[in-house]
Amino acid sequence: MRVLLVEDDRMIGESVHDALKDCSYAVDWVRDGKLALTSLMTHVYDAILLDLGLPGADGFEVLRTVRRGDHPVPLIVITARDSIEDRIRGLDEGADDYLIKPFEVAELLARMRAVIRRRGGQAAPVMTNGVLTLDPATREASSGGALIRLSSREFALMQALMIRPGAILSRADLEDRIYGWNEEVESNAVEFLIHSLRKKLGVDAIKNVRGVGWMVSRQT
Numbered sequence: 001m002r003v004l005l006v007e008d009d010r011m012i013g014e015s016v017h018d019a020l021k022d023c024s025y026a027v028d029w030v031r032d033g034k035l036a037l038t039s040l041m042t043h044v045y046d047a048i049l050l051d052l053g054l055p056g057a058d059g060f061e062v063l064r065t066v067r068r069g070d071h072p073v074p075l076i077v078i079t080a081r082d083s084i085e086d087r088i089r090g091l092d093e094g095a096d097d098y099l100i101k102p103f104e105v106a107e108l109l110a111r112m113r114a115v116i117r118r119r120g121g122q123a124a125p126v127m128t129n130g131v132l133t134l135d136p137a138t139r140e141a142s143s144g145g146a147l148i149r150l151s152s153r154e155f156a157l158m159q160a161l162m163i164r165p166g167a168i169l170s171r172a173d174l175e176d177r178i179y180g181w182n183e184e185v186e187s188n189a190v191e192f193l194i195h196s197l198r199k200k201l202g203v204d205a206i207k208n209v210r211g212v213g214w215m216v217s218r219q220t
Helices: 010-022 033-042 059-068 084-092 105-119 152-162 171-178 189-201
Strands: 002-006 026-030 047-050 075-079 097-100 132-135 140-143 146-149 207-209 213-215
Touching: 002 010, 002 033, 010 026, 010 105, 026 033, 026 171, 033 059, 047 059, 047 105, 059 075, 059 084, 075 084, 075 105, 084 097, 097 105, 132 152, 140 189, 152 171, 152 189, 171 189, 171 213
Parallel strands: 002 026, 002 047, 047 075, 075 097
Antiparallel strands: 132 140, 140 146, 207 213
16 A cells, blocks of 8 residues: 655654564655645555645645545644644544654554555455455464464555455556655566465455456455
């Protein structure tokens, strides 16, 4: 999954960026509100983490622009602004959650998992299509009752497919969710990962739609 991190504080940004990478997210980190808006015009994101006190364009301006554009992307405000007025304003203008600094990164990650689930129409903490399950908290998959540990890249690809069972994702779609800026896209990486996942989860776990892309089956 690809995340846009909008944070101008270097120490906080580095901490969140590294934690997200460790949890298999592809992360694009910008430190300016205008750069955030530019990124949103050129990339599709699965979540946004947004500071409010930004150079270039205020975080509230970024938030309004995202929601005026009818972007359904989950968005969490991360800020030191702790007044009740700012919290109400942030949520009323379209934030899915509002987290006040300083915060524990583990809590931020849990809140991200929750808002991503809700946006995907799921309430349960695990993703499932009735045959396969995927637990974002542990990065484990289950097929036929057996728990299977996935590598970071395997998990990222599987999560992209499991968010919307039945939706077909192209190679470019999957690469976009696995790799962030300045990360080299390895040759045939998607095919290699799918081959590896099929060995672990079963040959029918991921279906190929010839000439279009890959998918997991809908809820059964």
